[in-house]
Amino acid sequence: MRRAEQIACLFWIIVSLVVCAGAIGLKLGTPSDPGPGFLPFGTGALLGILAFVHLMKVSTASFKGESGEFLWQQVIWRRTISVVLSVLVYALLLPHLGYLIATFILMVILFSLYDRRRWGVVIPASLLVIGITYLVFHVWLKVQFPTGFFRIG
Amino acid sequence: MMELAQYILLGFQSALDPVNLAYCFLGVLLGTLIGVLPGIGPVATISILLPITFKITPIAAIIMLAGIYYGAQYGGSTTSILLNIPGEATTVITCLDGYQMARQGRAGPALGMAAIGSFIAGTLSLLGLTFLATPFTDFAIRFGAPEYFSLMVLALVILTYLARGSMLKALIMALFGLTLTTVGTDNITGSLRFTFGILHLSDGFDLVPLVMGLFGISEVLINVEQTLSQDVLKTKIKNLLPTAQDWRKAVGPILRGTGIGFFLGVLPGAGPVISSFVSYTVEKRISRYPEKFGTGMIEGVAGPESANNASAQGAFIPLLTLGIPPNVTMAILFGALMIHGLQPGPLLMKDHPDFFWGVVISMYLGNLMLVFLNLPLIPLWVRMLRVPYPILFPLIILFCLVGAYSLNNSSYDILVMLGFGILGYLMRKLKYEGAPLVMAFVLGPLLELNLRRSLIVSDGSFWIFFTRPISAVILTLALVILGLSILSKFRKKNQNYQE
Numbered sequence: 001m002r003r004a005e006q007i008a009c010l011f012w013i014i015v016s017l018v019v020c021a022g023a024i025g026l027k028l029g030t031p032s033d034p035g036p037g038f039l040p041f042g043t044g045a046l047l048g049i050l051a052f053v054h055l056m057k058v059s060t061a062s063f064k065g066e067s068g069e070f071l072w073q074q075v076i077w078r079r080t081i082s083v084v085l086s087v088l089v090y091a092l093l094l095p096h097l098g099y100l101i102a103t104f105i106l107m108v109i110l111f112s113l114y115d116r117r118r119w120g121v122v123i124p125a126s127l128l129v130i131g132i133t134y135l136v137f138h139v140w141l142k143v144q145f146p147t148g149f150f151r152i153g
Numbered sequence: 154m155m156e157l158a159q160y161i162l163l164g165f166q167s168a169l170d171p172v173n174l175a176y177c178f179l180g181v182l183l184g185t186l187i188g189v190l191p192g193i194g195p196v197a198t199i200s201i202l203l204p205i206t207f208k209i210t211p212i213a214a215i216i217m218l219a220g221i222y223y224g225a226q227y228g229g230s231t232t233s234i235l236l237n238i239p240g241e242a243t244t245v246i247t248c249l250d251g252y253q254m255a256r257q258g259r260a261g262p263a264l265g266m267a268a269i270g271s272f273i274a275g276t277l278s279l280l281g282l283t284f285l286a287t288p289f290t291d292f293a294i295r296f297g298a299p300e301y302f303s304l305m306v307l308a309l310v311i312l313t314y315l316a317r318g319s320m321l322k323a324l325i326m327a328l329f330g331l332t333l334t335t336v337g338t339d340n341i342t343g344s345l346r347f348t349f350g351i352l353h354l355s356d357g358f359d360l361v362p363l364v365m366g367l368f369g370i371s372e373v374l375i376n377v378e379q380t381l382s383q384d385v386l387k388t389k390i391k392n393l394l395p396t397a398q399d400w401r402k403a404v405g406p407i408l409r410g411t412g413i414g415f416f417l418g419v420l421p422g423a424g425p426v427i428s429s430f431v432s433y434t435v436e437k438r439i440s441r442y443p444e445k446f447g448t449g450m451i452e453g454v455a456g457p458e459s460a461n462n463a464s465a466q467g468a469f470i471p472l473l474t475l476g477i478p479p480n481v482t483m484a485i486l487f488g489a490l491m492i493h494g495l496q497p498g499p500l501l502m503k504d505h506p507d508f509f510w511g512v513v514i515s516m517y518l519g520n521l522m523l524v525f526l527n528l529p530l531i532p533l534w535v536r537m538l539r540v541p542y543p544i545l546f547p548l549i550i551l552f553c554l555v556g557a558y559s560l561n562n563s564s565y566d567i568l569v570m571l572g573f574g575i576l577g578y579l580m581r582k583l584k585y586e587g588a589p590l591v592m593a594f595v596l597g598p599l600l601e602l603n604l605r606r607s608l609i610v611s612d613g614s615f616w617i618f619f620t621r622p623i624s625a626v627i628l629t630l631a632l633v634i635l636g637l638s639i640l641s642k643f644r645k646k647n648q649n650y651q652e
Binding site for chain 2: 004005008012015019022026027030031032033034035036037038039040043044046047050051053054057074075076077079080083084087088090091092094095103106107110111113114115125129133137141142143144145146
């Protein structure tokens with residue numbers, strides 16, 4: 001827990017340094033004529049100070065009760081990573097494959113995440129969901145979906 | 154008074170329009186549904202449905218989104234009472250006595266009292282909204298840039314002060330949210346800020362992928378990594394209408410809960426969660442049998458359930474009259490109003506009375522619909538609880554994907570949403586709250602604009618925030634709250650050291 005907290009604080013400190021450096025480059029201006037970097041510099045600097053205070057706090061605090069606790073213990077990693085990767089790949093392939101094909105593949109993956117063997121349920125369920133969303137969003141709400149290379153949809 | 158009556162009539166005209174009525178029904182239905190289902194809350198649902206509302210009129214959109222918000226307060230109690238799992242954070246406290254009542258075979262009166270208490274509280278709170286909207290608006294018209302800046306600072310300070318976890322973390326989140334608003338084109342000088350040469354970033358981050366990622370995707374990521382148990386208490390739900398004895402016990406808690414909820418709802422940062430806890434504490438403290446709380450006391454259901462609903466309705470006052478969202482859901486509604494071209498604040502009621510009063514009156518109708526949706530349909534909601542998460546989560550993800558894509562017909566928004574989803578997931582793991590981030594993100598542009606305007610007017614003097622009376626009072630209050638929080642931390646540390 002302590003290590004994760006420290007990494008988070010370091011992340012905020014890096015963010016604050018990037019923001020402050022960027023804000024200086026943007027022109028801070030003066031209080032009577034604040035420039036575009038005025039507020040970001042202020043928020044960035046405060047963010048860095050608070051993150052540093054928190055870093056000191058977590059570094060000196062005792063984590064007696066939580067020494068054995070780890071944030072990602074007893075977690076089914078496969079599912080979390082599968083969801084993130086499948087959404088990432090979906091975003092990249094959507095313009096090329098089109099809504100119907102890309103979403104069908106995604107739905108099959110997501111529906112079979114908990115139980116891989118039930119193809120007889122997964123495939124009809126995926127087709128049903130795509131059909132309904134296509135009708136609601138494309139036909140009724142006029143959302144323009146990509147058709148992809150195959151010009152389907 | 155005559156003017157108010159005219160406005161109310163105008164509101165009825167707007168709210169009773171068949172299309173608006175249908176969206177009101179859809180909103181409260183969806184609200185009840187997501188309130189019942191653990192694993193998805195009103196913030197995530199409103200975020201997911203936000204892009205869909207771009208295709209409908211602003212009034213229908215806000216009526217529906219508001220319906221989801223207050224509808225979820227009704228639905229959340231069902232899971233608390235029957236499963237001992239709160240459907241929403243606002244109904245956590247209902248578990249204590251509601252579940253015990255269900256175990257004693259009194260699930261019916263518990264569910265019935267939750268729904269009726271919510272209805273009474275919601276309606277009374279709406280009466281407060283109706284009569285206080287005009288005085289609030291008249292007061293807010295006197296606000297200039299310094300007052301608005303101070304009010305936004307106060308809202309952020311209270312929100313971080315009341316954060317469930319560490320205040321330091323909440324402040325970090327608020328500052329990060331403010332920083333995120335500075336990405337894109339500067340409204341005053343037109344120069345690009347923090348775009349790193351990425352063309353898409355020139356317009357900054359959109360609210361929709363940000364909230365969908367932070368609340369929708371991250372919720373899914375948290376839920377899929379564990380196996381959720383969905384054991385519904387097998388009890389026969391009978392006698393939904395409470396007995397005369399139940400009524401005698403519950404009238405006081407309902408009225409007190411309404412008062413507490415309404416007051417805390419109007420206050421920036423408090424909201425329905427805190428209202429329900431405060432109401433429970435008050436009821437326990439004034440009860441002649443405090444030791445019996447937690448064993449199935451109807452007062453422990455009636456008070457908090459009334460408080461969370463009164464608070465949900467009361468929260469619309471600062472949003473619609475001052476233009477200050479008091480909680481994260483209101484912040485998303487604030488964003489929705491802006492996207493629809495309506496500026497929340499004192500001029501909203503003056504310039505668009507049909508919209509303002511239409512939304513208010515629709516909430517009366519929505520409350521009425523909710524009683525009929527909740528009481529007779531409880532067996533159906535219980536059945537909905539059995540929808541397994543493996544079926545539910547792909548649908549949530551698909552709604553998020555379509556919502557993000559339809560914003561600009563671009564996969565880039567899906568990537569932004571996924572990025573914020575991962576950030577939200579890590580934030581939840583490390584107990585950083587998303588609410589201050591979103592509040593700051595929504596208020597950020599106005600906060601910066603009002604800060605810069607005030608400084609230009611005062612020729613660079615920060616004293617402008619203290620020389621104007623309203624601004625001085627508000628900012629002093631914010632500083633006192635910050636000071637008190639730091640002081641109490643030091644006191645605690647000292648006490649621990651001495652012990």
